[in-house]
Amino acid sequence: MAKNEERTAEVKSKKAKTIDVIVFIALALGAVVMVFPLIYMVLSSFMTKNQILSANFSLIPDPWRFGKYAEVLQRPEFLRGLRNTLMVALPVLLVGGFTSSLAAFSFSKLRVRGKDGIFLGLLATMMIPFAVVMIPQYVMFTKMGWTNSLLPLIIPGLFGNVSMIFFLRQNLSSIPTALVEAAKIDGCGYFKMYYSIFLPLMKGALMTQLILWFMGIWNDYLAPTIFIQDEEWFTLQVVIRSFNSYYAVNSDYPLIMAASVLSILPTLILFFIFQRYIIESMAISGVKG
Numbered sequence: 024m025a026k027n028e029e030r031t032a033e034v035k036s037k038k039a040k041t042i043d044v045i046v047f048i049a050l051a052l053g054a055v056v057m058v059f060p061l062i063y064m065v066l067s068s069f070m071t072k073n074q075i076l077s078a079n080f081s082l083i084p085d086p087w088r089f090g091k092y093a094e095v096l097q098r099p100e101f102l103r104g105l106r107n108t109l110m111v112a113l114p115v116l117l118v119g120g121f122t123s124s125l126a127a128f129s130f131s132k133l134r135v136r137g138k139d140g141i142f143l144g145l146l147a148t149m150m151i152p153f154a155v156v157m158i159p160q161y162v163m164f165t166k167m168g169w170t171n172s173l174l175p176l177i178i179p180g181l182f183g184n185v186s187m188i189f190f191l192r193q194n195l196s197s198i199p200t201a202l203v204e205a206a207k208i209d210g211c212g213y214f215k216m217y218y219s220i221f222l223p224l225m226k227g228a229l230m231t232q233l234i235l236w237f238m239g240i241w242n243d244y245l246a247p248t249i250f251i252q253d254e255e256w257f258t259l260q261v262v263i264r265s266f267n268s269y270y271a272v273n274s275d276y277p278l279i280m281a282a283s284v285l286s287i288l289p290t291l292i293l294f295f296i297f298q299r300y301i302i303e304s305m306a307i308s309g310v311k312g
Contacts, residue, residue, distance in 0.1 A: 063082065064280050064283055064284060065280075065284055066082060066083065066084060067084075067276065067277060067280045068091055068092070068277055068280035068281040068283075068284050069084040069087045069088055069089060069091075069277070070084040070085075070088065070277055071084075071086070071088055071277065072275060072276065072277060075276045075277065076276075088277065091277045091278045091280075091281035092281045092284075092285065094278060094281070095278060095281050095282045095285060096285070098282075100254070100257070100262050100265065100266075101259075101262055101266075101282060101285075103255070103257070103262070104257050104258055104259040104260075104261065104262030104263075105259055107173060107256055107257060107258050107259070108240070108241060108258045108259040108260075110173055110177075111173055111176045111177055111180075111240055111258065112237055112240045112241065114177055114180075114181065115176075115177055115180035115181065115236075115240060116233050116236060116237060116240075118180075118181045119180045119181055119182070119183055119184055119187075119236070120187070120229060120232075120233050120236075122181065122182055122183040123183040123184050123187040123188050123191065123232075124187075124191055124217075124222060124225065124229055125217060126183055126188045127187070127188045127189075127190075127191030127192040127194075127195060127225070128191075128195060128217045128221050128222075130142045130188065130192050131191075131192045131195035131196055131198075132195065132198075132200060132203050132216075132221070133213065142192070145185050145188065145189075146185065146189060148185055149185050149186065149189075153245065153246070157245070157246075157249055160175070160250075161249055161250065164250060169250075170250050170251070170252075171250075171251055171252055171253040171256065172251070172253075172256060173251075173256055175246070175250040175251075176240075176243075176246060176247060176250065176251075176258070180240075184232075184236055186232075187229075187232040187233075187236060190228065190232055191225055191228055191229060191232065194225050194228040195221060195224075195225055198221070198224055202220065203216065206220060230297075231297065234293050234294075234297050237290075237293065238290045238293065238294070241259070241260075241286075241289060241290050242260060242287075242290065243258070243260065244260040244261065244264070247260065247261045248261055248264070259286050260286065262282075263279075263282055263283055263286055266278070266279050266282050267279055
């Protein structure tokens, strides 16, 4: 009996190892397929136009050309798109981060009648895709005279981000409510309580959510395309699109690829620096509450 059990265990162990190897190979192939376009984009930014347009596919630049990056950085439209994107991101992150953290504190720790219903209503808006509301928003912003400016991209974000409010609320739920009562006994008002006690406690989660929000603003393409038609106020991703439509006519694909690489560098750098904090924050927010 003991030998049969050992053989059965060995067979199961071999099957488990085989399955693990198959799963690993499948995931590795999937990862290669997902990453390959990014790798090819980077490498093609160092190629010549003739090499990219050649019938013979090649992955390694021959010869290596580094001049397209300097050419992109000298383009006024690229620098203008960078400026406009930062003009959107900075006020939205500063003011929107403040309002989002304040709302998360209120939903988590204040005793207000109906706050759970209001919070569920906010969460319900996360289920609505932007494509459903973009036409009403465009009509509303046009009547307000905000189109062809950065206001439609800035003003709504100043009132907070529902995803950030949700994650910060989940983070604050792990902090005992008795801390609020103790602060009240010491004569601490609600805003001072938020600023002096709870804001430092959720600083890590707040920074993580701000990074994720920055990545979303930086990579946003649809909203600027809808609300802005004046080239003066194009954000970076729209500028890349205009590069694609203009320089593709001249087959200057290396310049387009170089501009694309430069546009994704800030978000990649931020993600790799703070990836541990991002993953930990999501795990904590998803488990606690």
